[in-house]
Amino acid sequence: MYWYIPLIAVAGFVAYVLLLRWRPGSKVTPLDTTKRELEAIAAANEVANVRAELGHAEAVKHVEEKYRERLAQLTEAQAARAKKLEDDPEALARFIVRGTEP
Numbered sequence: 001m002y003w004y005i006p007l008i009a010v011a012g013f014v015a016y017v018l019l020l021r022w023r024p025g026s027k028v029t030p031l032d033t034t035k036r037e038l039e040a041i042a043a044a045n046e047v048a049n050v051r052a053e054l055g056h057a058e059a060v061k062h063v064e065e066k067y068r069e070r071l072a073q074l075t076e077a078q079a080a081r082a083k084k085l086e087d088d089p090e091a092l093a094r095f096i097v098r099g100t101e102p
Contacts, residue, residue, distance in 0.1 A: 036098060043093040051089055059089040067093070070100040 018030075051059035064071065074082060078099055085092040 040094040040097040043097045044090040047089045047093045056089070060086055060092070063089050063093050063096070067096045067100075070096050073100045 047059050047063055050062045054062075071079075071082065074096075078095075082092060082095060085095055
C-alpha cells in the first residue's frame with residue numbers, strides 16, 4: 001500500500017465532516033468561526049495586558065465593564081460558568097466572546 005492512501009482517506013473524512021458542519025445556508029461558516037476565535041484571542045490578550053499592568057482584580061473589573069452587555073445575554077448555566085471563571089480573567093473574556101453575539 002502506498003503511503004498517501006491513508007492520507008487521502010483522512011483528508012476526505014475531514015472534508016466530509018467540515019461540509020456537514022458548514023453546509024450552504026448554515027448560520028455558521030468557516031469565516032465566522034475564524035473571526036470569533038480571533039476576537040476571543042484578542043480579548044484574552046487585552047485582558048492579559050491589563051492584568052500585567054494593574055493586577056488581577058482590575059483585570060476582572062475590566063472584563064465585567066467591557067463585556068457588560070454580553071454578560072447580560074448569558075443563560076443561567078453560562079452565567080454560573082462565567083462566575084467560576086472569575087479566577088482566570090483571560091479565560092472569562094474568551095468564554096464571553098465565544099458564547100455571545102456582539
